[in-house]
């Protein structure tokens with residue numbers, strides 16, 4: 001039995017590539033897992049797969065709705081009675097915000113920023129009263145675009161840097177209530193849906209530069225679960241890149 005057995009982890013975007021790998025890893029380590037996503041069929045398929053070996057429940061909410069974070073957290077708390085970790089793995093579509101800055105669409109800027117950092121702030125705000133109960137953890141999946149500059153990443157870089165700034169400041173403040181917070185920052189994740197959207201040429205180029213090999217979602221999941229667990233009780237406010245040696 002692990003020290004974290006019976007604790008509850010809410011994974012926003014848990015039906016996606018990285019979120020589902022974390023859900024599997026967390027469940028193996030004794031966590032009770034609440035999986036969130038946008039598409040009910042996808043969420044329910046994963047919940048029933050994982051449900052074979054432990055308590056798991058699927059939740060559906062669109063993060064573009066202003067009250068989605070509050071409703072989601074309230075539903076999970078009602079179902080499981082506690083929330084010890086919240087991991088945000090949601091990814092918003094890149095429509096209008098990728099490419100050279102001059103080619104992006106100003107009409108998309110505000111919504112993208114809101115779905116990236118506004119959603120995270122609302123999620124953290126809704127979850128906070130639960131996380132303070134027993135020294136909980138918040139993890140935001142950001143991106144190396146928020147840490148390392150690169151062409152064609154202006155808007156993603158700005159949104160991710162905002163999320164990182166929020167988490168680092170939140171971590172310092174929340175420590176007084178025993179709550180920890182981190183960003184995990186991938187670059188290119190082999191086999192993920194986001195990687196599919198990046199295209200095979202970009203992925204191949206990144207793979208050729210990553211001396212350790214590009215990580216898969218399975219390579220990332222153990223770190224996320226570790227940071228939420230007993231073994232990481234004295235660590236907070238960190239931004240950890242997982243990129244196979246692309247950047248340091």
Ligand SMILES: NC(=O)c1ccc[n+]([C@@H]2O[C@H](COP(=O)([O-])OP(=O)(O)OC[C@H]3O[C@@H](n4cnc5c(N)ncnc54)[C@H](OP(=O)(O)O)[C@@H]3O)[C@@H](O)[C@H]2O)c1
Nearest residue numbers: 013015016017018037038039062063090091189192193194
């Ligand atoms: N994979 C990479 O190469 C990579 C690189 C850098 C950073 N990251 C970051 O790491 C995180 C996880 O990435 P991933 O590859 O696991 O992404 P993913 O496979 O695309 O999963 C995204 C998740 O977000 C949910 N989602 C998307 N739009 C939503 C909406 N409007 N309302 C509610 N849920 C919504 C999806 O639900 P549905 O499936 O139901 O739509 C899914 O559960 C993201 O923040 C991503 O930007 C990933």
